[in-house]
Amino acid sequence: MATVNLPGLKIMLEEISQRHNLPKNAVQEALREALIKGYERYRRAQSLEKAAQFHEDYFNNFDVELDVEEEGFRILSTKTIVEEVTNPDHHIGLKEVQEVADEAQLGDEVVLDVTPDQKEFGRMAAIQTKQVLLQKLRDNQRKLIQEEFQDLEGTVLQARVVRFERQAAIVMVQSTYGQPEVEAELPKREQLPNDNYRANATFKVLLKKVLEGSHRGPQLIVSRAAAGLVVYLFANEVPEIEEEIVRIVAVAREANPPSRHVGSRTKIAVDTLERDVDPVGACIGARGSRIQAVVNELRGEKIDVIRWSPDPATYIANALSPARIDQVLFTNAEERQALVLVAQDQLSLAIGKEGQNVRLAARLTGWKIDIKDIVLYKGEQEVKTDETDPEAQDLDQE
Numbered sequence: 001m002a003t004v005n006l007p008g009l010k011i012m013l014e015e016i017s018q019r020h021n022l023p024k025n026a027v028q029e030a031l032r033e034a035l036i037k038g039y040e041r042y043r044r045a046q047s048l049e050k051a052a053q054f055h056e057d058y059f060n061n062f063d064v065e066l067d068v069e070e071e072g073f074r075i076l077s078t079k080t081i082v083e084e085v086t087n088p089d090h091h092i093g094l095k096e097v098q099e100v101a102d103e104a105q106l107g108d109e110v111v112l113d114v115t116p117d118q119k120e121f122g123r124m125a126a127i128q129t130k131q132v133l134l135q136k137l138r139d140n141q142r143k144l145i146q147e148e149f150q151d152l153e154g155t156v157l158q159a160r161v162v163r164f165e166r167q168a169a170i171v172m173v174q175s176t177y178g179q180p181e182v183e184a185e186l187p188k189r190e191q192l193p194n195d196n197y198r199a200n201a202t203f204k205v206l207l208k209k210v211l212e213g214s215h216r217g218p219q220l221i222v223s224r225a226a227a228g229l230v231v232y233l234f235a236n237e238v239p240e241i242e243e244e245i246v247r248i249v250a251v252a253r254e255a256n257p258p259s260r261h262v263g264s265r266t267k268i269a270v271d272t273l274e275r276d277v278d279p280v281g282a283c284i285g286a287r288g289s290r291i292q293a294v295v296n297e298l299r300g301e302k303i304d305v306i307r308w309s310p311d312p313a314t315y316i317a318n319a320l321s322p323a324r325i326d327q328v329l330f331t332n333a334e335e336r337q338a339l340v341l342v343a344q345d346q347l348s349l350a351i352g353k354e355g356q357n358v359r360l361a362a363r364l365t366g367w368k369i370d371i372k373d374i375v376l377y378k379g380e381q382e383v384k385t386d387e388t389d390p391e392a393q394d395l396d397q398e
Contacts, residue, residue, distance in 0.1 A: 004074070005072045006071050009068060009071040009072070010069070013028060013068065020137050020140075020141055021182075022140055027137070027140075028066055030133060030137050030139075030140055031064075032064040035066075035073055035075075036062055038132065039062065039064075039121075043059075061089075061090055062078075062114075063078070073115075075114050076112065076113060077090075077112050077114045078109050079091055079111075079112060080092070080107065081093075081094050081107060081108045082094065146210055146212060149182070149219075150210050153209065155207055156204050156206050156233075157206075158174060159172065159173050159186070159204070160200060161201045162183070163199070167187075168185050168187050169197045170184070170186075171205065171222065173207070185220065186205065186223070186224065190221070190223035190226070191256075192225060192255055192298065192299055193260075194263075194299035195224060195299055205222035205224055206223045206224075207220060207221075207222055208222060209221040225253070225255035227266070230266050230294070231268075233293075234248065234283060234290075237290045237291075237293050238283050238290055241282075241283075245272060245274055246272045246279040247270065247272070249270065250269040250308070251268050252267045252360045253266040253360075254266070254360060255301070257354070257356060259354050261354065263300075263301070264302065265303070266301060266302070266303045266360075267306060267364045268304070268306070269315070270283055270305060271307065283305045304322070306319055312330070312338070316340065316369060319360075320340065320357065323342060323350035323357070324342065325342055327340070327341040336366060336367045337367065338367045339369075339377075340369055340370065340371045341377055342374060343374060343375075344375060347371065
């Protein structure tokens with residue numbers, strides 16, 4: 001039977017491939033699937049007149065042969081050779097086949113051209129196919145994005161703001177493979193309070209999640225608030241980290257504090273096995289150049305770099321920097337609870353504005369930390385000692 005003509009097919013495939021950033025073979029496959037759906041709808045429309053019914057898998061043996069050069073297509077059907085035909089869409093008689101192929105046997109399969117010759121089908125195919133094709137293209141795009149970015153979760157990408165949807169910023173990111181840009185969503189909770197998300201603004205983001213399935217909108221969720229972004233920025237600025245001379249042991253970040261009166265802050269614990277290397281100094285850099293580059297990228301976020309220690313008391317004291325700590329007591333080592341004693345003038349600094357400093361120190365070390373004025377604490381202990389000392393009680397009675 002004659003081929004159904006699709007004028008401009010070759011140019012159309014090239015334009016779709018470029019516009020949707022898809023390989024030409026993926027576009028052709030999507031078009032084949034769409035044309036099969038168009039044929040299926042055409043047949044179902046005809047069946048309404050004849051009161052025929054088609055089950056869900058009825059058209060699974062049909063396929064499309066796409067001829068890009070001749071700009072047309074044909075509908076092909078794979079039929080099984082049987083003795084007596086009960087379903088002409090799925091079966092063909094043995095005698096009929098043996099007229100052209102003597103060696104044919106029962107149970108063999110043959111592929112036949114079943115393209116309708118009605119002009120009506122060509123017009124209907126074009127109309128019915130468009131919607132299905134667009135959906136298939138979107139599905140293919142989602143699949144390619146998932147395959148390309150799945151292994152990039154947790155890595156940092158360059159982003160460019162393109163528009164806003166509700167409170168989320170929609171950005172364009174580029175993978176490390178050098179592919180064209182792809183849309184990603186930067187939700188409100190993953191944004192930084194000091195960022196200026198104007199159109200075409202560029203900054204670094206961490207790829208937090210690749211959504212799977214038929215998700216509407218961007219499939220990539222990125223973050224400016226993730227602790228991993230700080231780790232990447234330091235590794236990028238500090239050669240000793242890249243060379244594994246200095247290692248980042250832990251990070252605690254509060255990019256979006258519970259109160260708007262408190263700024264963003266991060267504590268990062270570093271260590272080294274090299275005696276001659278100061279890990280904190282390496283991260284800060286000459287005249288603070290290295291840490292300042294990180295702070296600038298995070299729009300002024302406060303960052304404390306502290307020395308990690310295997311000794312919990314030392315580690316906790318370091319984590320409460322910049323406050324000076326007098327003593328660390330373990331009130332319940334099994335439950336990882338500690339009491340930190342500081343001078344009165346260091347109390348507010350150790351606790352931090354609205355408790356932010358001690359909150360981050362606790363998250364960084366994994367210990368529950370209480371802070372007290374050392375003078376008041378010792379006074380309380382003396383009172384308790386007097387109350388429990390029998391000799392002191394006897395003197396009071398005399």
